[in-house]
Amino acid sequence: xxxxxxxxxxxxxxxxxxxxxxxxxxxxxxxxxxxxxxANPNFMTSANLLNVVTRSSFIAxxxxxxxxxxxxxxxxxxxxxxxxxxxxxxxxFLNSGTVADPALALVAGMALxxxxxxxxxxxxxxxxxxxRIEPFIATLGTMGIYRGLTTWLSQGGAITVRxxxxxxLYRPVYSxxxxxxxxxxxxxxxxxxxxxxxxxxxxxxxxxxAVGSNEDVARYSGISINRVRTVxxxxxxxxxxxxxxxxxxxxxxxxxxxxSFWELQAITAVVxxxxxxxxxxxxxxGTICGAFILEIVGNIMLLSNFVSEYLxxxxxxxxxxxxxxxxxxxxxx
Amino acid sequence: MxxxxxTGLSKTFGIVEVLKDININVRAGEVHAIxxxxxxxKSTLMKIIAGNQPPTxxxxxIDGETVTFSGPVDAEHRGIVLxxxxxxxxxxLTVAQNIYLGRELHKGVxxxxxxxxxxxxxxxxxxxSDIDPNTIVSRLSIAQxxxxxxxxxxxxxxxxxIFDEPTASLTPHETDALLKVIRQIRAKGVGVLYISHRLxxxxxxxxxxxxxxxxxxxxxxxxxxxxxxxxARLMVGRDVAKLYPDRHAAEARETVLEVEHLNxxxxxxxxxxxLKKGEILGFAGLVGAGRTELMEGMVGLRTSRxxxxxxxxxxxFKDVHASLKAGIVYLSEDRKGKGLLLTKDLIxxxxxxxxxxxxxxxxxxxxxxSAALDKAIRDFDIRTGRKDILAGQLSxxxxxxxxxxxxxxxxxxxxxxxEPTRGIDIGNKEQIYKFIAKLxxxxxxxxxxxxxxxxxxxxxxRILVMRSGRxxxxxxxxxxxxxxxxxxATGATKEEAA
Ligand SMILES: Nc1ncnc2c1ncn2[C@@H]1O[C@H](COP(=O)(O)OP(=O)(O)OP(=O)(O)O)[C@@H](O)[C@H]1O
Ligand SMILES: [Mg+2]
Numbered sequence: 001x002x003x004x005x006x007x008x009x010x011x012x013x014x015x016x017x018x019x020x021x022x023x024x025x026x027x028x029x030x031x032x033x034x035x036x037x038x039a040n041p042n043f044m045t046s047a048n049l050l051n052v053v054t055r056s057s058f059i060a061x062x063x064x065x066x067x068x069x070x071x072x073x074x075x076x077x078x079x080x081x082x083x084x085x086x087x088x089x090x091x092x093f094l095n096s097g098t099v100a101d102p103a104l105a106l107v108a109g110m111a112l113x114x115x116x117x118x119x120x121x122x123x124x125x126x127x128x129x130x131x132r133i134e135p136f137i138a139t140l141g142t143m144g145i146y147r148g149l150t151t152w153l154s155q156g157g158a159i160t161v162r163x164x165x166x167x168x169l170y171r172p173v174y175s176x177x178x179x180x181x182x183x184x185x186x187x188x189x190x191x192x193x194x195x196x197x198x199x200x201x202x203x204x205x206x207x208x209x210a211v212g213s214n215e216d217v218a219r220y221s222g223i224s225i226n227r228v229r230t231v232x233x234x235x236x237x238x239x240x241x242x243x244x245x246x247x248x249x250x251x252x253x254x255x256x257x258x259x260s261f262w263e264l265q266a267i268t269a270v271v272x273x274x275x276x277x278x279x280x281x282x283x284x285x286g287t288i289c290g291a292f293i294l295e296i297v298g299n300i301m302l303l304s305n306f307v308s309e310y311l312x313x314x315x316x317x318x319x320x321x322x323x324x325x326x327x328x329x330x331x332x333x
Numbered sequence: 334m335x336x337x338x339x340t341g342l343s344k345t346f347g348i349v350e351v352l353k354d355i356n357i358n359v360r361a362g363e364v365h366a367i368x369x370x371x372x373x374x375k376s377t378l379m380k381i382i383a384g385n386q387p388p389t390x391x392x393x394x395i396d397g398e399t400v401t402f403s404g405p406v407d408a409e410h411r412g413i414v415l416x417x418x419x420x421x422x423x424x425x426l427t428v429a430q431n432i433y434l435g436r437e438l439h440k441g442v443x444x445x446x447x448x449x450x451x452x453x454x455x456x457x458x459x460x461x462s463d464i465d466p467n468t469i470v471s472r473l474s475i476a477q478x479x480x481x482x483x484x485x486x487x488x489x490x491x492x493x494x495i496f497d498e499p500t501a502s503l504t505p506h507e508t509d510a511l512l513k514v515i516r517q518i519r520a521k522g523v524g525v526l527y528i529s530h531r532l533x534x535x536x537x538x539x540x541x542x543x544x545x546x547x548x549x550x551x552x553x554x555x556x557x558x559x560x561x562x563x564x565a566r567l568m569v570g571r572d573v574a575k576l577y578p579d580r581h582a583a584e585a586r587e588t589v590l591e592v593e594h595l596n597x598x599x600x601x602x603x604x605x606x607x608l609k610k611g612e613i614l615g616f617a618g619l620v621g622a623g624r625t626e627l628m629e630g631m632v633g634l635r636t637s638r639x640x641x642x643x644x645x646x647x648x649x650f651k652d653v654h655a656s657l658k659a660g661i662v663y664l665s666e667d668r669k670g671k672g673l674l675l676t677k678d679l680i681x682x683x684x685x686x687x688x689x690x691x692x693x694x695x696x697x698x699x700x701x702x703s704a705a706l707d708k709a710i711r712d713f714d715i716r717t718g719r720k721d722i723l724a725g726q727l728s729x730x731x732x733x734x735x736x737x738x739x740x741x742x743x744x745x746x747x748x749x750x751x752e753p754t755r756g757i758d759i760g761n762k763e764q765i766y767k768f769i770a771k772l773x774x775x776x777x778x779x780x781x782x783x784x785x786x787x788x789x790x791x792x793x794x795r796i797l798v799m800r801s802g803r804x805x806x807x808x809x810x811x812x813x814x815x816x817x818x819x820x821x822a823t824g825a826t827k828e829e830a831a
Contacts, residue, residue: 201696203688209677210685216671220634221686221739222657280676 020330025273025289025323032296040303050182052299053292054174057184058083058243060291062262063269064195064284065121065239068232069135070270071199071282073212074128076236077139080262081146082120086113087244087254088150091159094166102165109166113248114241120146121237125230143263151256160253167252174249184246188288191242196284208232212279261313268316269294272323293319334397336361336524337382337413337493342391344377344548346726349718351377352548355391359493359524364515366527366535366556369545370568370758371730372716375528376418378545379495382526383415384408412492416499418528418729418756419669420478422470422485429453429466432485456484461510475667476502476620483511487518494518495526498729500534501756502666504620504784512538530758532561544568569760576763577791578770586610589778590661590747595639597623597630601802604639608747608778613769615793616782617818623802624782625666628749632656632663643747657686662740666751666782672736675725679717680706682724682735687742709738714764729756737768748772749780754788766792786815798822 036043043049062079069076090113099105120142127138153159161167176183199205207228210218219225248254271277272293273286297319298312307315335358344352352374359365367375380386382393384402393400395411402408405415422431429446432453438445453466460480470478479502487494496515500508515538519525529535535542536556543553544567552567565573590608595601601623608614616624630637633650641648643659650656653663665671673682680702684691691702706720713734717727724735733756740748753769754762769792773779783789789796795809798821806821808814819825 197696203692203697206681206685206688206697210674210681213674213676214670216667217674217685220653220663220665220671222652222654223685224652224654280674 021274021327022283022286024326024330025283025286025293028272029289029293029296032293032300036296036300036303039300039306043300043303048299048303050185052295053188054182054184056291056295057188057246059262059265059269059294060188060288061191061239061243061246062236063266063273063287063291064191065232065236066266066270067195067273067275067282067284067287068199068208068235070267070275070277071212071279072208072229072232073215073279074135074229074232075139075267076124076233077136077263078120078124078143078146079236079240079266080259081143081150082117082237082240082259083244083247083262084150084254084256084258085146085153086116086120086241087248087258088153088159089113089116090244090248091161091252091254092153095159095162097163102163102169105163106166106169110245113244114238117237117239117241117244118234119237121234121240122230124237125233128233129226129230147256150254150258154254154256156256158253158255161248167249170249170252172249174246187242187246191239192284192288199282199284204228204231209280209282212282214280265291265294265316268320268323271320271327274327276327277324290323335359337393337395338397339382339391339393342378342381342388342393344374344381344386345389347719350548351718352381352388355545355550357543357550357553359526361492361524362519362522363540364519364525364527364538366529366539366542367545368529368532368535368542368564368568370716371756371761372728373545373568373758374548375545376497376728379415379497379526379528382408382493383413383495385415409489412490413495414486414489414491414493415495416483416486416497418497418501420475420482422478422482424469424471426470427466428457428464428468428470428473428481431470431481432456432466432488434485436488452488453484456488457481459510459514460484461507461513474620476504476507479503480507480511487514491518491523493524493526495528497528498530498756499527500529500531502752502784507620508534530756530762532564532759535564536561546570565759568758573759573763576759576766577788578767580613580770580773580792580794586612589644591640591642591645592631593640593642595627595630595637595641597626597635597637597802600626600635601630601799604799604804606797606804608780610778611773611776612795613773613779613781613793615789615796616780616799617784617786617789617796618799618822620784622799622822624799625751627799627802628663628751628780628782632661632749634663657743657745660744660746661749662686662743662745662747663749664736664740664751664753666755668732668736669725673724673732673739676723678721678723679715679727679735680720683709683739684742686739690742705742709735709742713738713768714761730758730761733757733765734761737765745777747778747780749782751782752784753781754783754785762788786818789818790814800824 066076090109093112094105094109099108124139124142127133128135173183178186207223210223211225211228215225269290270287272290274283275281275287294316297315301307301309301312338358340356342352342355355378369375381388384405384407400411429449433449438448450466457464457480460483462480464477483499499511515525527539539556542556542559544551586609588607589610593605595604604627618624626635629635631641633652633656648659669675683706684702691698709715715731715734717731724732727735753765769779781789781793790813795807796813797804798806798818800822808817
């Protein structure tokens, strides 16, 4: 199970299906890149590609958490609203002037965002496990709560970072780069590497897969299902918090509609990446690939003139359906 | 001319050839039994005949006409139906809904529930059971599910019926009813292919017996030419003279587990018993007597009330993690549903309960895991062509050995095994009994829950009998015989039971 892609390369599994399901998203990405290349000469420039990947960072990082939740057999619809909520609280804290020194205030604000993200995730986890409410319903409820609280905090308008010093200090976290690579891209790959390590190489990751694969077997093996599931939601909350840390410096502001429909995009990225929606099979790098695919599709539509960019949502919707069909046909054979 | 005939059938998975050049036929109005060790290829052969898998090579003929099947439905149209070894039912639907799934009865545009319930009730009654057709399948025991599955298949118009270990989880009563049904359909001129590991039963029902070993057909005889012992020898390739290992009479030993007035709400009441070090304690009873639930309550898999003392200390396991930590393992009777992750590979399954032992600096040590698999394959004689297959691709018997290996990695002091040899061939049974005896010799204590009385009598020091959720008696020494157990298990008098 660990490193399906690399391991199957050296020792083909009994059923070819597994290999194909793992490789399919990468093939799709390659085809898409080729398409972009022919659609517009500006597409394949490093400036454009770096820009696209940078913009995919929010969804990519959120989708990493979603990969855990879904692999363990859960679902989290609240992530978009959670992002808006955490971001709003973070900005309100930065604006409150509780900490005078801008650098310290920023660090404290970031720590606060992480803590709130984890707490929101924990709430989701406890409601679904201890409260025994279907994850779909539970997180639909918390989605309403987080979104409503955000609207209330912003009084229907925007919440903006007021302190210019803090903003100046914070901006490079989104727009800066390190040895030529934009910081968000580094964040994507570092978080993904950690996520892959934990999911494929550690006891906890093995337990996540086992719980999603067959809850009874996991329970009879002495694994605490509730603990494993709850922690996946906390991981999801942490991922949302990391996305917040990237999001706030981008515009320095949030509103009641921040992160709308991001939960759908995150789930799409996960599914397009080859993770099974019924749980039991998680593909971290596939998820990252899925997030790239979503952003690149939008980018190609912007750059080319054959399809109106107002149709982006429709195309993304079509992608998830196609991905499911492909997955299904690969499983059947 | 035989009804069905196959010549030169071969099947290869990857590089492993699991069936080699099989010639087999079925005549109208006969029961043709297929026997063989776990992994011999019986189920694979049946799946090919029923169109679930294509053969790699070979030809199949019905009434002399060559056929190829595009899938199981295609084979059904030709009159070939298969009762799978695995239970394939929709757990959230009712018995009647499952039996009629995909061929619901209609009254105009509406589904005719009444007719389906009546039809289903009749079908299960014919199999000697009184399951209510409105019951949700997930509430049924494995034996009951097996009956529903048989009822479902027999409803399809058929000329050839294939039964793949239909009786593995049935008690004698239900087995008799099924054998009666099989005789009825045989009398109608249907051809029956019948797989079982219970050789006396094969002797009783079959007209002809074909033996597979390692994917090859090694013998085919009229049943009158073979005794059970001959069948066992042909299957295993050696004499299986003594199924049960010798055991030394137990000396006075310390008590390791004491259960007092344990209640598992809805299943078991007021159960009290003791388990001694190095002892093998059996639990007998009819299906539904509450044996499994009592064990599950004891190890924290179900809520229970009462006192459980382990080595003199009161322990009330609130979850199974706690009992595993105390060195008490429970091997579920439902190895596919609760024992193994069928879609994961062997290593993941083997180490799942004891991953803590395989953690290196930070991460799981894959080398140590794969060494453990090698050792398990050796120690438990798990037969598999390759080590990287999924657990679900192992034959039933080998799955049981993998489950044993998985739980033994925890190095438990108390081992509870529920139906240790269900669906397991005679050679493997012998091995598993030997293994259980060895565990006891090493000073571990064993509880065996089983519906097979000969096996309890053969390996246990003492047998407790349960009836309707209560422990109703104990048999030891000279009293360990089937008659005594049946009397206790059914509540009948000795005369009735005899
Ligand atoms: N899809 C598959 N891929 C690889 N190997 C397989 C697959 N299905 C079955 N096998 C292998 O084929 C062999 C025969 O399996 P089969 O299930 O037919 O045995 P069986 O005789 O029915 O055993 P049992 O008595 O335990 O049911 C086994 O070694 C099994 O591991
Ligand atoms: Mg079989």
